[in-house]
Amino acid sequence: MIWSKPSSSSRWHADRWLEPSLGLLAMGAALILLLVLAFLLHEAWPLLSEGDLLHLFTDGGWYPLEGHFGLLPMLWATLAAALGAVLLAGPLGLASAIFQQFYAPSALARLYRTVLALLAGIPSVVYGLWGLTVLVPLIARWQPPGASLFAAILILALMILPTIALTSASALAAVPKAWLQGAAALGLTRKGVIMGVAIPAARSGILGGILLASARALGETMAVLMVAGNVVQNPTGLFEPVRVLTANIALEMAYATGTHRAGLFASGLLLTLLVLALAWMAARITRSAHPV
Amino acid sequence: MKASRWFEQLAAVTILAGVAGVASASNDRLVLTGSSTVAPLVSEIGKRFEKQNPGIRVDVQTGGSSRGVADTRSGLVNIGMVSRALNSGEHDLVAHAIAMDGVGIILHRSNPVQTLTDEQVKAIYRGQITHWSEVGGKDVRITVVNKAEGRSTLELFLHHFALKNSEIKAQVVIGENQQGIKTVAGNPGAVGYVSIGTAEYEAARGTPIKLLPMAGVAATVDNIRDGRFPLSRPLNLVTKGAPTGLAKRFIEFARSGAVNDLVEAQFFVPLAR
Numbered sequence: 001m002i003w004s005k006p007s008s009s010s011r012w013h014a015d016r017w018l019e020p021s022l023g024l025l026a027m028g029a030a031l032i033l034l035l036v037l038a039f040l041l042h043e044a045w046p047l048l049s050e051g052d053l054l055h056l057f058t059d060g061g062w063y064p065l066e067g068h069f070g071l072l073p074m075l076w077a078t079l080a081a082a083l084g085a086v087l088l089a090g091p092l093g094l095a096s097a098i099f100q101q102f103y104a105p106s107a108l109a110r111l112y113r114t115v116l117a118l119l120a121g122i123p124s125v126v127y128g129l130w131g132l133t134v135l136v137p138l139i140a141r142w143q144p145p146g147a148s149l150f151a152a153i154l155i156l157a158l159m160i161l162p163t164i165a166l167t168s169a170s171a172l173a174a175v176p177k178a179w180l181q182g183a184a185a186l187g188l189t190r191k192g193v194i195m196g197v198a199i200p201a202a203r204s205g206i207l208g209g210i211l212l213a214s215a216r217a218l219g220e221t222m223a224v225l226m227v228a229g230n231v232v233q234n235p236t237g238l239f240e241p242v243r244v245l246t247a248n249i250a251l252e253m254a255y256a257t258g259t260h261r262a263g264l265f266a267s268g269l270l271l272t273l274l275v276l277a278l279a280w281m282a283a284r285i286t287r288s289a290h291p292v
Numbered sequence: 293m294k295a296s297r298w299f300e301q302l303a304a305v306t307i308l309a310g311v312a313g314v315a316s317a318s319n320d321r322l323v324l325t326g327s328s329t330v331a332p333l334v335s336e337i338g339k340r341f342e343k344q345n346p347g348i349r350v351d352v353q354t355g356g357s358s359r360g361v362a363d364t365r366s367g368l369v370n371i372g373m374v375s376r377a378l379n380s381g382e383h384d385l386v387a388h389a390i391a392m393d394g395v396g397i398i399l400h401r402s403n404p405v406q407t408l409t410d411e412q413v414k415a416i417y418r419g420q421i422t423h424w425s426e427v428g429g430k431d432v433r434i435t436v437v438n439k440a441e442g443r444s445t446l447e448l449f450l451h452h453f454a455l456k457n458s459e460i461k462a463q464v465v466i467g468e469n470q471q472g473i474k475t476v477a478g479n480p481g482a483v484g485y486v487s488i489g490t491a492e493y494e495a496a497r498g499t500p501i502k503l504l505p506m507a508g509v510a511a512t513v514d515n516i517r518d519g520r521f522p523l524s525r526p527l528n529l530v531t532k533g534a535p536t537g538l539a540k541r542f543i544e545f546a547r548s549g550a551v552n553d554l555v556e557a558q559f560f561v562p563l564a565r
Contacts, residue, residue: 063458064441132471137478144481145435145463230440230465241463251467255442257328257354 040269047262056266062232062248064260071263071270073234077242078271080149080235081224082217085156090210092157093164097206100165101172102194113169120162128223131155136227143239147229150238155223160213167212171205172198204286211282215275221246245271322538325353326360326373329444330527333391334373336554337546350542361385364530370539372530375444386535387528390546391560394516394524395445395452396488398473400480401500405429408504414453416483419461424481437475437484438462445469449485452523469559476501487559488521489513517564527560 041048047056047069059070096116100109131151140146175198183197184190199206229241230251243251245267256264324334331354338350352373355363360372364385378387397413399405405428408416415421416434425431438460439446450457466472469486473494476482488511491503503511506522515521535543545551552562 061458066456066458068458132474133478136475140435140479144433144479146479147464147475225467226471229463231462241465243465251440251465252442255328255444260442
């Protein structure tokens with residue numbers, strides 16, 4: 001363990017105060033999460049208490065003013081958009097991480113990293129605006145109406161690509177140099193070193209980054225709202241418009257009252273549970289597959 | 293010790309304020325209930341009114357136009373908010389219009405269709421007409437742009453065309469007017485409806501959209517102000533008999549030019565004066 005005997009009494013004194021205060025802050029952060037969950041439950045309660053929970057999943061459509069609160073099509077749409085984005089951005093992100101870590105000359109790699117970091121910092125509404133005015137009309141010329149699951153997947157992939165590339169690159173950079181040198185000394189080609197040693201060793205970090213990106217894709221609102229078309233229906237085709245859970249809340253919150261409002265909080269609750277499940281999975285993967 | 297004394301003082305002040313508040317509630321407090329379309333505008337007007345008249349509180353609650361009528365009738369509130377003209381069964385109430393709300397149908401500027409009948413609009417939104425060629429346009433698929441549930445423009449549109457939202461087969465659902473305008477401007481086959489004030493402004497600035505006339509009346513802010521455009525409605529404050537005192541002062545303020553900027557910020561049309 002890294003604990004060593006305190007070297008001086010004053011440091012010991014500082015530690016004694018630091019521990020409980022840090023603990024308190026950590027507990028506060030955890031408490032906020034609980035409060036958020038409790039609040040969502042409380043606000044969604046008028047709808048949840050109205051009878052069986054099943055009708056949230058069995059109602060065919062979302063017409064809150066006519067008493068239909070089907071959330072299932074939006075749940076599928078949310079998952080489809082996030083999954084599509086990860087399938088697209090995952091391999092691309094990993095490839096660019098491998099490029100900058102192993103192939104690019106160091107000056108180029110530095111430049112590339114800066115560009116990625118900049119991309120990661122662009123606000124989502126900017127992506128959305130670009131998607132609405134450039135991407136959607138482009139798709140519409142080919143497959144009208146343009147605003148579709150496909151547009152949402154493209155925009156989301158663009159947004160999470162830097163996250164995946166940066167986390168993968170740092171996971172690859174954390175692989176001990178000695179392992180790579182050892183592998184090279186054994187006569188492995190560069191490809192062999194990367195595929196056989198570096199990626200397996202960095203696996204947990206890469207997967208963690210992908211899950212983090214998935215959580216962002218699930219929770220993204222503005223950009224998807226602007227390009228996905230927002231029609232509540234099961235995602236049956238790539239070029240069909242869909243509505244994701246986050247967009248549902250953002251579209252209708254300002255004008256919703258009564259059970260309509262409660263229905264929107266139910267969407268929020270469902271989404272939060274989805275992201276929590278994902279975070280739990282990420283934590284498990286990172287823990288179980290930790291190297292050394 | 294110090295903290296507890298401070299706390300006692302705070303408690304005393306709070307109690308005093310509470311007593312004072314109850315004692316003067318009837319004179320300094322104005323309560324309005326009704327239409328959720330009118331409520332955001334009235335609450336903005338109320339904030340400005342409170343600022344100009346210190347000590348006065350304006351309390352705005354929603355619940356639909358019918359609640360506004362019922363609460364005003366029963367004397368529960370001073371003023372009701374109603375997002376339509378009063379009907380023949382409501383002669384006991386007096387309507388004071390504070391703004392007009394108008395919705396126009398927009399197409400892409402390159403679309404050769406010049407006008408649509410009410411029946412055609414209905415059929416398009418129900419998915420019975422799917423190509424522009426069926427109404428005299430090019431052989432392009434129609435992209436139906438609808439509003440998200442709860443918006444006043446949707447409500448006005450549905451009411452005018454006697455449609456239910458679940459009947460509408462939309463390809464795109466939008467929130468803000470601006471999003472609707474950008475969607476139609478980027479899709480030559482799209483049809484949508486937005487607040488006329490916003491659409492007129494955007495069209496004048498070169499955005500490739502055009503507003504369709506309805507029943508031969510051009511969709512302009514002027515025609516809404518006159519009440520001639522079919523897809524429009526007055527936003528009313530209603531009172532039981534002629535208003536007096538604070539209610540009268542508030543209604544006069546809400547109908548004055550001093551709130552024009554607030555009316556326009558909500559994409560409504562100020563009254564003709």
